[in-house]
Amino acid sequence: MAITYAEIEDRYQIQTQNENITVEVTIGDAGVGAYVIFLDKVLKASNTVASLGKASEVIGKRTIISATVPDVLDETNWTSVTVQVKEGNLSKTYGPYSKQVSNNLDTVCFIIQIINQ
Amino acid sequence: MNCQFIRGILCFAVLLTCNVCIAQNGNELAVPSTPAFSILNYEPAAIMRPTNPKELSADVLNSFDKNGKLLMNVGLEVAPYWLKSRPGLTRAEYFNAKGGQAFRQSLMISIATVKDTITNNNKLGAGFRFRLSGGKVTAEYTVKEQQLISRATMMSVVSSARAFIQITNPALSLKTRQEVIEFIRSAFANPASGLTPQQLEEFLKYAQNLSSNYSDAQTDLLAFTAAINTKIDEASDDIKKEVVALSRKRIGLTTEIAGAASFYKTTHEQFEKAGIWFNAANVRSQTDSWNFSIRYLFMGKDSVNSNLDFGGAYIKELSNFSFSIEAMGRVFHGKMHTVDVDNNDVTRTDNGMTWRLAAQASYKIAQDISVNLSLGKNFDSPFLQDAGFFSIFGVRYSIFKNSKAIMPTTP
Numbered sequence: 001m002a003i004t005y006a007e008i009e010d011r012y013q014i015q016t017q018n019e020n021i022t023v024e025v026t027i028g029d030a031g032v033g034a035y036v037i038f039l040d041k042v043l044k045a046s047n048t049v050a051s052l053g054k055a056s057e058v059i060g061k062r063t064i065i066s067a068t069v070p071d072v073l074d075e076t077n078w079t080s081v082t083v084q085v086k087e088g089n090l091s092k093t094y095g096p097y098s099k100q101v102s103n104n105l106d107t108v109c110f111i112i113q114i115i116n117q
Numbered sequence: 118m119n120c121q122f123i124r125g126i127l128c129f130a131v132l133l134t135c136n137v138c139i140a141q142n143g144n145e146l147a148v149p150s151t152p153a154f155s156i157l158n159y160e161p162a163a164i165m166r167p168t169n170p171k172e173l174s175a176d177v178l179n180s181f182d183k184n185g186k187l188l189m190n191v192g193l194e195v196a197p198y199w200l201k202s203r204p205g206l207t208r209a210e211y212f213n214a215k216g217g218q219a220f221r222q223s224l225m226i227s228i229a230t231v232k233d234t235i236t237n238n239n240k241l242g243a244g245f246r247f248r249l250s251g252g253k254v255t256a257e258y259t260v261k262e263q264q265l266i267s268r269a270t271m272m273s274v275v276s277s278a279r280a281f282i283q284i285t286n287p288a289l290s291l292k293t294r295q296e297v298i299e300f301i302r303s304a305f306a307n308p309a310s311g312l313t314p315q316q317l318e319e320f321l322k323y324a325q326n327l328s329s330n331y332s333d334a335q336t337d338l339l340a341f342t343a344a345i346n347t348k349i350d351e352a353s354d355d356i357k358k359e360v361v362a363l364s365r366k367r368i369g370l371t372t373e374i375a376g377a378a379s380f381y382k383t384t385h386e387q388f389e390k391a392g393i394w395f396n397a398a399n400v401r402s403q404t405d406s407w408n409f410s411i412r413y414l415f416m417g418k419d420s421v422n423s424n425l426d427f428g429g430a431y432i433k434e435l436s437n438f439s440f441s442i443e444a445m446g447r448v449f450h451g452k453m454h455t456v457d458v459d460n461n462d463v464t465r466t467d468n469g470m471t472w473r474l475a476a477q478a479s480y481k482i483a484q485d486i487s488v489n490l491s492l493g494k495n496f497d498s499p500f501l502q503d504a505g506f507f508s509i510f511g512v513r514y515s516i517f518k519n520s521k522a523i524m525p526t527t528p
Contacts, residue, residue: 001350001351001354001357003272003343003346003347003350005276005279005343007279007280007283026204026205026207027207027208028202028203028204028205028206028207029202029203029204029206030203030206030207030208030210030211030212030222031208032208032262032265032266032269032360033266033269034266034267034268034269034270034272034273035270035273036270036273036274036277036304036310038277038304040289041281041289041300043274043304043307043309043310044309045309046270046273046274046309046310046311046312047266047270047311062280062284062289064277064280064281066273066274066276066277066280067273068269068270068272068273068276069269070265070269070350070353070357072265072357072360072361072364073211073361073364074361075196075198075199075222075223076168076196076199076202076203077168078168078199078201078202078203080202080203080204081204082204082205095204096202096204096205098202098204100168100169100202104361105354105357105358105361107269107272107350109272109273109276109346111276111277111279111280113280
């Protein structure tokens with residue numbers, strides 16, 4: 001059962017000063033998986049929406065999303081992850097990031113770094 | 118095993134076997150898992166299962182020889198919806214799909230060619246299969262899925278260390294194995310991770326065992342985290358397999374439709390036969406299910422024969438023992454060319470109705486060995502004089518794992 005790592009780096013431009021910034025992760029391709037969300041080295045959430053705080057608490061820090069998706073669906077070998085950063089009514093989508101595994105039961109680890117500016 | 122014992126078993130089998138009509142192998146009412154293979158009564162040695170458009174085009178091209186002729190004894194199974202990634206489809210949406218979405222995500226198209234060694238005919242079969250509803254997953258599945266998510270959470274925490282190993286900012290960077298272990302340990306211990314002290318112990322055990330194999334160089338630190346994840350992943354294998362197996366065992370109403378047709382390719386393209394199947398299975402629990410089916414099979418060429426079958430079955434499946442009883446009715450129409458006493462061509466037509474009633478029991482002795490007993494009365498044939506009653510006793514031993522079906526079969 002092979003493990004593949006997909007590492008992505010991107011940036012997020014903070015839009016507001018007073019809105020709470022949240023991070024949502026969607027595992028697609030009917031996959032079963034898990035994820036953890038860090039703000040710098042602080043674990044903010046696992047397998048649920050992460051609330052990062054307002055602009056002053058987030059600016060200059062890195063949001064690190066680490067998602068693990070084992071392929072447990074017979075119909076496809078695709079795995080995918082989509083990240084959505086929300087700030088009040090504003091939102092920005094990262095991805096979807098998709099990766100096809102060679103065999104059933106192989107696993108993909110997506111590591112997405114977003115630098116907050 | 119002594120000779121008397123073997124003779125005894127053989128005598129028992131002979132006594133039980135009155136009249137073997139058809140091979141009894143599972144539920145007669147089920148929709149075929151690969152309709153194109155089923156209509157040809159043949160499973161090709163080489164089956165292509167493309168998973169993206171590039172593979173599909175390559176497989177189609179590889180199905181023809183250099184003269185542009187279709188190769189024989191090859192099969193192709195493709196699920197069009199899954200030829201590309203579906204990042205918007207969550208697990209919950211997949212399991213609860215109805216109508217159009219259920220059709221799209223379950224549609225499977227199969228094509229096969231075969232050279233009939235008896236008649237020397239080349240034949241082409243094509244078929245489809247889809248679901249309109251797929252039932253619900255069981256509570257047992259939900260428990261296993263949560264276990265898998267928990268294991269994947271462990272791996273996600275370990276993987277996150279890879280980002281910090283590669284960061285150049287000294288305040289965030291992880292530079293030694295000890296720093297890596299401490300970072301992961303603190304994340305495991307954080308209540309937000311949802312991980313247990315036992316999972317933390319498991320991680321520490323792997324980390325301690327593997328640590329001495331690596332240095333503190335950045336590439337080694339990355340390899341160290343990869344090795345820990347491999348250990349966690351290996352220990353999760355059984356859970357993954359159980360999630361796959363249990364995701365197929367749904368309860369509630371499952372409805373499936375399949376169709377297939379076969380053609381002769383040798384001289385000129387000529388229709389041979391076609392079939393359409395409809396199956397509704399109501400799985401009441403993991404052990405009890407009702408199955409209702411309608412199928413229509415039509416055969417052309419020298420004789421015309423069509424059967425409309427309808428019926429139901431009750432299936433009881435326990436851990437080692439399974440039992441099923443099925444009742445089916447058949448409305449048939451047969452037309453056959455023959456000659457009269459003066460050797461003139463005449464057409465014989467037979468219309469009528471017949472029925473089939475069968476009971477089957479199977480006892481699993483070991484993982485791949487089962488003892489099977491089938492009893493009942495098969496359909497009467499309009500063209501054959503046949504008592505129709507059958508009883509079959511046998512031992513079934515699977516040498517190879519059956520991996521042909523991508524779609525789960527109807528329970």
